[in-house]
Amino acid sequence: MQAFTAMTGLVAPLDRVNVDTDQIIPKQFLKTIKRTGLREGLFYDWRKQKDGSQDPMFFLNQPRFQGATILLTRDNFGCGSSREHAPWALLDQGFRCVIASSFADIFYNNCFQNGILPVALKADEVLAMMHDCLATPGYRLTVDLGNQMVTTPDGMRSRFEIDPFRKDCLFRGLDAIGLTLQHEASITTYEIRRKTEAPWLFADLHYNQGNA
């Protein structure tokens, strides 16, 4: 996984609440067996007008937001389906950071697995940034994971909270499975103990019973 330390990037504003993962990437793009190439599906339905043509007003279609690496949005971003295709599509589009007033749990978690930093800020801070971003061409933010700080072009600083373990993994770009496997002895010890406490959980599962 790519590490995330600090970045300054162009901000793209999505001024909506409760953006669900069905909107981030609709179902027809979930038939892939790859993690890459999902940019085409990102906000697929919202990018289009009723007649099927591209909506020039939708933020991702506006020239001024091309090359954006930070997505700025509102409450409860990423609710609904657990599809990791949502962060994959954001990453494929070039986003390394999502700033929102709150996130849904599964999406928030999925970001960390893919080198994307989700930053939750206070609603009034997000609203102020949204206002400035819409009003200011070329609006950029600096996101510093080490210091847990977002800095605006006029020097306003907003601190964000992040779980220390997740921070460390993202900061160093660590392989989560590799980390867990370092504790393999603990897992084995747990299994041995658990097998005496709850032996029915370790009984053979006879999957072929009842097969017609």
Place this chain on the structure above:
Amino acid sequence: MAAQTLFDKIWESHVVRAEPDGTTLLYIDRQLVHEVTSPQAFEGLKLSGRRPRRPVATLAVPDHNVPTTDRTIGIADPLSAKQIQTLEENCRDFDITLFDMNDIRQGVVHVIGPEQGFTLPGTTIVCGDSHTSTHGAFGALAFGIGTSEVEHVLATQCLVQKRPKTMEVRIEGTLSNFCSAKDIILAIIGKIGTAGGTGYVIEYTGSAIRALSMEGRMTLCNMSIEGGARAGMVAPDETTIAYIKGRPLAPKGELFEQAVNAWRQLKTDANATYDMTVTMRAEDIAPQVSWGTNPGMVTGIDQRVPDPRMITDENQRQATTRALEYMDLLPNIPMTDIKIDTVFIGSCTNSRIEDLRLAASLAKGKRVATGVRAMVVPGSGLVKQQAEQEGLDRLFKEAGFEWREAGCSMCLAMNADVLQPGERCASTSNRNFEGRQGAGGRTHLVSPAMAVAAAVEGHFVDIRTWK
């Protein structure tokens, strides 16, 4: 020992190790896998040269892409076919048990887990699917995960987690006639909002919950995620134990007796506290119909479509205006005036035998309204078989409903069962997001009973007084 909630007990029995900052390596007893969220996980294992730690603890089934029509002719969509074929190859390569598309046991992953006795009380269960919360109905800690975590569980049988907060949702009293678990959960989401449960695990308690069948409890827990909670649970009781007994993968003989003794201890201690409690009276819950584009945008059938002008909170007003525009609904019209042209009875929320029995009993002797297309998609091959043995398929077909093969179908329309732009559907599924059932399609979430009545009348009606 301090008084514990049901959640505390399950959590603590699964801690492999805990760091001083609370980061916990949690043991996962069982994993369910389907074709959509697993290919990249298996690919990851291949690339890193890893093998599943306990392949026997994982069960795979294709459900999202499968056709619900005659399967002997194969799958028309080459991408769907490729994804299902990839699942088959991965299961073969990694020794994972697969119920393939032509196995009678195939079905929606959250229907077959409980049906097979794979889902057990006191366990941790995950799946790359947000509706994994369904399995909490058995007093399990069950939650949806992303594909990277699917790979993590395959490789390690563990997940790194932070302890969530606990929320009690207490429903006392008796439901009105024809009101169901679906109406309870929609009413709860209407009350707490789609993010009200974020960061929490919900435990559903109270006399109205105790009175629910296992099917009802699964419907309830299934939609916990629509309220933002990754997991919802109901403490196991005699209803739970009776459901599990004799299922193919459930423990047998002495092991079963041992398990039952442990399951009877799995409940929240009298003095335990939750981080938050929400209460409702069952008598206050009317049959629910969603009017908007998330499951929190819902109201009773005896109410009207909301008027954005009456909403003071600006965010909410904007969201309501936008939702009504997408749904093509006028403010203040009675919910009973909303006409539908499609009915979908199915999904991991409402496709079990009890749902179909009730729906069929209401469809009996009636006719689907002219111009309405109504389909019934059983949750599994075994549910379908059972329904056919009971003659339910005949009642549906005589009333003009389509009777189909098992799968996720029009809940998310990854297969050929898709709403056309502008079509309006009464659906027993779980999400009314924009385009969920097909680009431009409009979804109203309802119970199976409300769906049948809407199919017959061509518009929503109050099932409590429907003749």
